[in-house]
Amino acid sequence: MNTGMDKDFHSAVPTHIAIIMDGNGRWALSRGLPRLAGHRAGTENLRRVIEACAEFGIKYLTIYAFSTENWGRPLEEVQGLLRILEDVIDRELQELHDQGVQLRHIGRLDGLKPALRKKVLEAIEFTKHNTRLILNVAFNYGGRDEIVCAIQRLIKDGVAAEEITDALVSQYLFTAGVPDPDLIIRTSGELRGSNFLIWQGAYSEWYFTPTYWPDFDKEELSRALEEFRQRERRYGRVSQSL
Secondary structure: OOOOOOHHHHHOOOOEEEEEOOOHHHHHHOOOOOHHHHHHHHHHHHHHHHHHHHHHOOOEEEEEEEEHHHHHOOHHHHHHHHHHHHHHHHHHHHHHHHOOEEEEEEOOOOOOOHHHHHHHHHHHHHOOOOOOEEEEEEEEEOHHHHHHHHHHHHHHOOOOHHHOOHHHHHHOOOOOOOOOOOEEEEOOOOOOOOOOOOOOOOOOEEEEOOOOHHHOOHHHHHHHHHHHHHOOOOOOOOOOOO
16 A cells, blocks of 8 residues: 655654553444444454554554443443453454554553453563564553552652642653654544543644544545644744745
């Protein structure tokens, strides 16, 4: 497939993109399928997007897989999502490893059964030396919860108020050591941040698309990256063109 990318495009590829993978349920309902079928289709699509990110030279990909608020969904759907997570680890781990993907988890592992928590930690350990693409899986994650957790750890470590800086807070976040996302993508047409990477996304570029996540393919990703390339990131400063 011709994605229309050229040398200039490659020179402006973001180091880190983050994706709110929204629209699985609506994708399924539009086809007369149960919501869990949409989540499974979204999981299948994730493999393709990971491959595309690695091909495009993106070094960090963060995906919003399950928020702290998602526990409030119907029990059947929550249990189904947890089963999908376990199935993905069982089916995809070796392939991800072979592709040079390093898995990381951001959020809390509370709420997972011990066996599933063990699988997540083993997957992280198994891929920890891979460097082609760092895949941060935000599972049981919330931006506010992350900041609260960071504050709690700062207090526990006895850090004095006058010693607290932006850089220090970043070191206490779940994403410590990971550059802030250059681009945050949200699929399905919703126009909100949904408690995702509140601190890290302060100066990220946002890209919203009406495409449901299961249909967000390599070509759609290329469009998002092309738009990112056209933007001027000012970080609060005046445009150079003025």
